[in-house]
Each structure stands twice: as C-alpha cells, then as structure tokens.
Amino acid sequence: MGNDQTTIDTIRAALSPHGIFLRGIVHFDGDGPEMAAGISAGAVVLLGNIGGSIWPAFSRWRTGKEPDIANPLDTWSAEVIRPLAERLGGQAYFPSQKPWQPFQQWAMRAEGLKASPLGVLIHPEYGLWHGYRGAIGFADRIGIASVVLADHPCDRCHDKPCLTHCPVDAVKPMSFDVAGCRSHIHSPEGQADCMTSGCLARNACPVGPSYRYPPEQLRFHMAALGRL
Ligand code: B12
Ligand code: SF4
Ligand code: SF4
Numbered sequence: 001m002g003n004d005q006t007t008i009d010t011i012r013a014a015l016s017p018h019g020i021f022l023r024g025i026v027h028f029d030g031d032g033p034e035m036a037a038g039i040s041a042g043a044v045v046l047l048g049n050i051g052g053s054i055w056p057a058f059s060r061w062r063t064g065k066e067p068d069i070a071n072p073l074d075t076w077s078a079e080v081i082r083p084l085a086e087r088l089g090g091q092a093y094f095p096s097q098k099p100w101q102p103f104q105q106w107a108m109r110a111e112g113l114k115a116s117p118l119g120v121l122i123h124p125e126y127g128l129w130h131g132y133r134g135a136i137g138f139a140d141r142i143g144i145a146s147v148v149l150a151d152h153p154c155d156r157c158h159d160k161p162c163l164t165h166c167p168v169d170a171v172k173p174m175s176f177d178v179a180g181c182r183s184h185i186h187s188p189e190g191q192a193d194c195m196t197s198g199c200l201a202r203n204a205c206p207v208g209p210s211y212r213y214p215p216e217q218l219r220f221h222m223a224a225l226g227r228l
Contacts, residue, residue, distance in 0.1 A: 004142045007088055011045060011136065014084050019053035020077075020133050022046070024110025024146040033101050033137055035091045041137030043145075044093070046103075046110050047081060048132040051211030059216075071096070073133075073220075081134040090136040103132045112148040117163055117173045118201060124151045127208025153207045165204035167193065185226050195222050 012022050023046040032041035054073075061076050062069075069075060074096050085092035095103045107113050107121055116122040123130055154160070163171060167189065170181040184190040194200055198218030213221070 007138075008045070008143050010088065011047075011084065015047060015080065018057040018080050019049060019055070020047050020080065021050055021053065023048045023107065023130075023132070024148070025143045026106050026109045027141050027145040033091075033093060035137055035139060037139070039139055041091065041139065042141045043138045043143070044106055045090075045136045045138070045142065046106055046132060047134045047136070048107075048130060050126055051129050051208075052214045052217050054133065055214055055217045073224075077133040081136070085136045088136065088138075090138045093135045093137060095132050095134070101135070103135070106135065107132065110146050112146075114152045114154070115174070116154050116205070117160060118171055119174070119176050120202070122153055122205075122207060124153055125208060126211040127153070128202050128205050129208050129211035129213055157206070161204035161206070162201045166199075166201040171201045182226070182228075185222065195219070195226065198222060 008022065015021065026044045026046065028040065028042055028044070030040055032044065035041050058073060058076050061079075062072055065072065074094060078092070078094060081094075082092045093101045095101070104115070104121055111123070113121040113123055116128060118128065120128050122128055163173065166181075168177075168180050168184040170177040170184070185194050196219065197203065197215075198213070199222065203212075
C-alpha cells in the first residue's frame with residue numbers, strides 16, 4: 001500500500017497542473033484490458049477532466065502548434081499521460097484509441113455513476129460537464145477500488161429538459177439519433193445554435209451549472225463531433 005500510495009500521489013501531482021484528475025480506480029479479476037506484455041491488467045486508474053479544467057493547459061499547448069493538427073485533444077492527452085504511465089511501469093489507454101476500451105463501464109464501477117438519457121454519464125456534482133482523457137493500467141492491483149454509490153440526479157429530475165431541447169429530437173431516452181444530430185449541426189440553423197453554443201440538450205440540464213465548459217471548449221467539442 002505504501003508504494004501504491006506513492007504511485008497514486010505521483011499521478012495526482014503530475015497531472016493536476018494539466019487539469020487532469022484521478023477520477024477513480026477499478027480492480028479486475030482477469031477481465032482487465034490487455035497490457036503490452038500480453039497479460040490482463042489488475043487495475044486501471046481512470047483520469048479525466050472536471051468541468052473546463054483541462055482547457056487552460058490544453059489551450060497553452062495548442063498555441064504554437066499547427067492550427068490544423070489532427071485530433072489535438074487526443075494528441076495532447078497522449079503527450080501528457082503516456083510518459084507518466086511508462087515511468088510508473090503501467091500502460092496508457094485512451095478513449096478514442098481503437099479497440100475502444102469500455103471507459104464508461106470503468107467510470108460506472110470507479111465512481112458509481114449512471115448514464116443520463118443523453119448517453120453521457122452524469123455526476124451528482126459536475127453534471128454532464130466532465131469526461132475521460134485516459135487511463136493507466138497496472139499489472140497488479142493498486143490502491144483501493146473506488147465503489148462510490150453516487151446519487152443519480154436523473155432519478156429525481158421530473159421534467160427531463162435534456163429530452164425536450166434538441167431542435168430535431170435526436171435525443172430520446174437512451175437512444176441517440178447520430179444521423180439526425182449530424183444533419184442538423186451541418187445546417188445553417190445548427191451552425192447558429194448547437195455549433196455556436198454547444199449541444200442544446202446537454203446545455204438544458206440543470207445539474208452542475210458552475211462546471212459548464214467555457215464557450216471555446218463547447219465549440220471545440222461540437223466542431224469535433226461535426227467532423228466525425
Ligand atoms: C463512439 C463514441 C461516440 C459516438 C456514439 C455512436 C453510438 N451510437 O454508439 C458518437 C460520435 C455519436 C459520440 C458522441 C458523443 N460522445 Co462519445 N464516445 C464514443 C467512444 C469513443 C466509444 C463508445 C464505445 O462504443 N465504447 C466501447 C464500449 C465497449 O464501452 P462502454 O463503456 O461499454 O460503452 C458505453 C457507451 O458505448 C455507451 N453509449 C452507447 N451509445 C452511446 C451514445 C452516446 C452519444 C454516448 C455518449 C454513449 C453511448 O453505452 C455503453 C455503456 O456501457 C467513447 C469513448 C470510449 N472508449 O468509451 C466516447 C464517450 C462515450 N463519448 C463521450 C462524449 C462526451 C460524447 C459527446 C457529448 C461529445 C461532444 N461533442 O461533446 C457526444 C454526445 C452528443 C450528444 N448530443 O449527447 C464521453 C462520455 C463522457 C461521460 N461523461 O460519460 C466518452 C466516454 C469519451 C470521453 N473522452 O470521455 N460518442
Ligand atoms: S436534464 Fe435531468 S434527466 Fe436530463 S441529464 Fe440532466 S438531470 Fe438527467
Ligand atoms: S448537438 Fe444539437 S442536434 Fe445534436 S443532439 Fe445536441 S441539441 Fe440535438
């Protein structure tokens with residue numbers, strides 16, 4: 001546990017200046033993700049942003065880079081997290097890297113979160129304004145697995161405004177009409193609403209307003225969604 005605590009403290013200290021936080025730890029019994037050595041990980045440390053926490057560090061990094069660099073947020077995340085994982089003898093995983101690792105299942109186990117009707121996991125404090133930037137897998141179990149049974153805000157949200165604010169009804173309970181959303185965000189109306197202010201369905205959620213992403217970050221994520 002002593003060495004575990006050092007590893008955990010090292011992760012926290014190395015990543016917090018970048019606005020990336022240790023979100024939780026998952027332990028596995030042979031069902032962990034594969035590591036480079038061909039073994040399955042015994043634990044994964046989940047890393048992510050809380051509100052707009054990554055935006056200042058990411059924006060500084062981006063200044064001076066080619067403006068058309070592909071997948072800049074993924075590139076930055078890998079530059080920050082991968083060397084740390086290697087230094088600690090672990091393996092880095094990234095949400096957009098194929099094969100896709102089950103980041104949301106890990107988050108449900110690590111933080112006790114549940115899905116909102118949008119598909120995005122909702123946090124009782126941060127609402128929909130958080131995400132995952134990577135994870136570090138270790139061969140052996142590390143730390144204490146977080147099993148936090150969080151309160152689920154959607155259970156006591158009777159009006160569910162996230163289900164009524166999409167202009168093209170792309171958001172239905174637990175199903176997302178990707179084609180409908182995409183066609184709207186490419187239209188002049190979509191450029192003026194969702195692409196400028198962020199997803200109107202996500203914006204309508206009343207939970208965690210102080211964690212809402214800054215306008216530039218909202219536009220950045222929408223532009224990325226529009227390119228997919
Ligand atoms: C593919 C994908 C998409 C596809 C979904 C296509 C589809 N219908 O399946 C598209 C491009 C539409 C998408 C959109 C968005 N996504 Co997405 N997406 C992913 C990705 C890369 C893989 C999902 C997957 O298949 N995983 C593999 C399986 C094995 O893992 P899993 O944990 O079991 O999978 C869960 C998800 O698949 C989920 N799910 C199923 N359908 C959908 C649909 C949507 C929209 C979401 C969000 C989740 C979701 O159900 C599973 C629960 O067990 C994940 C990252 C990751 N590696 O998980 C991000 C991820 C799920 N997305 C995320 C986000 C934030 C979004 C957007 C809000 C992005 C944005 N622009 O801001 C939008 C949602 C738009 C909206 N209006 O709400 C976050 C969610 C964070 C959170 N708090 O939960 C993730 C985890 C990425 C990250 N870096 O944090 N996404
Ligand atoms: S608006 Fe209500 S139901 Fe929708 S995500 Fe927010 S809390 Fe959940
Ligand atoms: S981005 Fe716009 S069109 Fe897409 S789901 Fe959100 S509100 Fe609907």
